[in-house]
Amino acid sequence: MTALPLFPAHIVDMIGSGLAIFLSFLALVYSRRLVRLQPNNFIWGFLFYFCAAMAVFSLSRGVGHIVRILLVFGGYGETWRHLSPLSGGFNTMLLISAAAVTIYYHKGLAAYKAIRTEAEKLTDANVKLSASALQLKQLNFHLEEMVEERTRNLSKSERKFRQFFENSKDVIYFSDHEGRLTSINSSGWRLLDIEEPIESFRLSDLFIKESDRKRYQEELLLKGYISDFEVECQGRNGATKHILISANSVYDEDGIMIGREGIGKDLTRLKTITEQLINREKMASVGEMAAGVAHEINTPLGIILGYTQLMMEDFAEGSEEHANLEVMERQTKACRRIVADLLKFSRQSESVKAALDLNQVVDEVLAVTEHSLNIQQIEVVRQFSPALPQVVGDAEKLRQVMINLINNAQYAIGEQGGKIIINTDSTEGFVHISVLDTGTGIPDEIKPKIFDPFFTTKEVGKGTGLGLSVIYGIIQEHGGSIVVESPVMDPESGQEMSGTVFTILLPIYESTGNDE
Amino acid sequence: MLPERHSTCFYMEERERIMNRIFAKYFTFMLLVLQAMPESAWALQPHSAPEGLYVHQMSHLLFTGALVYLYMHTRRTPELQSKGWKYLQTFCILFSGWNLLALIGHEAIKFLTPEDFIHAATWNEQIAGPITPVKMVYFITKMDHLIYVPALLFLVIALRVLSREALKGKEK
Known part of the structure; x- marks a missing residue:
């Protein structure tokens, strides 16, 4: 090849310079748009300055190239020689500027990232602060209402539990760590027959058996609870009560026992x-x-x-x-x-039942026995209800019942004399007849056996042990019941005294209207 | 072991430190090269003629380095992974190439004399034969716009895409 034409290079130089100016300014426009969209974004700021440097550089270089071609090819080479260093220097300066912008970009980016992280944290904190402030505001706004509502709920709850505590038929109690009562409901007062002040009083003091007391204390101390614990208690009046206790210990945050709470159910009647x-x-x-x-x-x-x-x-x-x-x-x-x-x-004997007046039956029996009783210095007191309803029964057998009871009373009073009070009354569909004597009474240990056939406390030959058994059989046959109490309350003084009272309940006769 | 997010951050910061060190060395080297040149500038001393050319050449190198750095940094920064940044990276590569081409072109012209040109300063200007490699290199580097213009085109596309992404993000 002898020569290489530079015409294509000049053409490329001219057109390329123009395109470069156009494109660099177009890039500047887009970068400007980015900055406008997000003015606080450092990266867009960097790109804008970079594009600006590139645009000025492209303008300087492109214009320089075009001017050179026009001047040199137009015969003004000398002019270009004067301008050439200026154009070159300007281009160099702009190249360095663009490079400098790029070099310091990372530092700016790092600072921007750090600031943005802090800003995000601040924004988060602000958001949380705003939310908290709003919550606080709402809380303040509704505080009074909330306090009122909670107080109301608390009061309602307190009333509910207070009612439950007071109205419960079971004993509910609270005590301190040593077992001294701090609070007990009215059923407890009544059942246990305790008296104020309760602060120095322990529930376990009422336990009759020492072993029960020991077990109650130990289980609450070691296990923290005791359930279905059946104990015999004795109230102030000396009456024995059977109570089923379930209790547990109360602990504070440190696990130290600070008290006890429990419920006791009265099993006496059930027993x-x-x-x-x-x-x-x-x-x-x-x-x-x-x-x-x-x-x-x-x-x-x-x-x-x-x-x-x-x-x-x-x-x-x-x-x-x-x-x-x-x-x-x-x-x-x-x-x-x-x-x-x-x-x-055994209710195997035949009966002839008819409506009869028990007052009359008692009178007939006393007519026969009273003389003998008087000889023995025994006073007979009649406390008959004047309007005693009739009962259906075998008059002969009921007479035998009364005779047996009076005989027993006479035997119990003995030679020193005393009193037999016969009372008749009626309540709730039953006629009551009780025979009270001021005799020796019946010990608790033999009470369950007194109705057994052939059980007697009399000397040999003085009784067969069938008297009360016969009474029991006859009363059962009449659909009634008989209970015994000993000792008894003196009806005059209201004091407890030795003696026995047998109370018979017989169903009232209800006329159907066809009896006649 | 650090949690993933923390370890990623740590890795990025470490890499940035390494890159900064590399570029610090690069610019120190450039200063030393400047010092080693007998014709180079000394403060408050007269400067010989090629000073301007040297500075210009160094500015090309500086800009090349800056663009390579920008390419690497944007490539390794997790926040800058969108499509727009890929176009910008292409621009960095092309424009670095242009800088090197321009540098070679400036160097090549030093080896040419007025006798190497026929019909100089006219539209019929030609490079006289025989065509040596230096002359061929000069001819090629004269058409540097063939890389300059596409580079700028990628810059425009990159910014256009980024502005659209930013607009979309703002609308959300």
Whole structure:
């Protein structure tokens, strides 16, 4: 190749310079738009300054190239020689400026990032602060209402629990760490029969058994609770109460016991009912057995009595044989009476029931027995209800009931004399009749056994032990019940005294209108 | 072990420190080169003629370095990963190439004499034969706009895309 034409290079130089000026300014316009969109964004600021430097550089260089071509090719080469260093220097300066902007970009970016991070933190903090301020404002605004509402709720809750505490039929109590009562509900006061001040009083002081007291203290101390713990307590009046206690210890934040709280249920009535049920079942089974035995013995006894009486006809009166047969006849009749009593107890004997007035029955019995009682210095007090409703019953058997009760009372009073108070009354569908004596009373340990057949405290030969059993059988047969209390309250002084009272309840006779 | 976010931040900061060190060395080297030149400038002393050319050449190198740095930094900065920044990185590469081309062009012309040009200062101007590699290099570097203009085109596209992204972000 001999020569290389530079015309294409000049053309590229001319057009390229123009395009470069245009494009660099277009880039400047876009960067300006970015800055306007986000004036606080450092990166867009950097790009704007970079584009500005590039635009000025492209303008300087492009104009320089075009002017050079025009001047040199137009024959003004000398002029260009004067301008050339100026253009070159200007281009150099702008190149360095653009480079400098770029070099310091990272420092600016780092600062911008740090500032932005701090700004974001500040913004977050501001947002949180605003939210908190708003919340605080709302809280302040509603504080009064909230306090009122909470107070109301608290009061409602307190009232509810107070009512529960006071109205509960069970004992609810609170005590300090040593077991001294701090609070107890009205059922507790009533049931345990304690008196103020309660602060020096421990619930466990009422426990009858020392072992119960020990277990109660230990379990609350070691386990922190005690449940379904059945104890016997004795109130101020000395009455024994059966109480089922469930209690637990109360601890503070450090786990130190600061008190106790518990509930006690009165089981006394339940226990009494249970004992009565057991006793009734026992009496029923004994009655069945007695009835069987009585039936079996009754026939042989009748034969023995018949043959004894036949043999008595064979011997002259006054002879030794006749006297022996008389003893046999008497003892056999005694056996038959016992058998008859057993049958009455077991309700196997026949009854003729009719509506009758119990006051009259009692009067008939007293007409026979009162003379004997008076001889023994026993005063009989009649406290009859004048309008006593009638009951349906066998008059003969009810008379026997009264006779047996009065006999027992007489035996209990003994030779020193005393008082028998007979009271009749009616309530809630029942007629009550009670026989109270001022005798020796019945010890607690034998009370459950007194209605058992053949149980007696009398000396041998003085009683068969069937009197109360017969009463029990007759009353059961009449659909009634009998209870015993000993010791008793003196109706005049209201003081407790030795003695026994038997109270019989019989259902009131309700006329159907067809009786006549 | 640091949590991921913290470890990423730590990595970025470390890398930035390394890059800064590299560029500090680069510019120190440039200053030393300047000192080593007998014709180079001394304060309050007369300067010989090629001073302007040297400064100009160094400015090309400086700008090349700055663009390479910008390319690397934007490439490794997690916040600058959108499409617009990819176009800007292309611009950095092309414009660095232009700077080097211009530098070579300035160097090549030193080896040419007025006798190497026919019909100088006219539209028919030609490079006289025989065409040596230096003459060929000069010819090529004369058409530097073929890389200069596309580079600027990428800069425009980059900024256009970035402005659209920013607008979209603001509208959200």
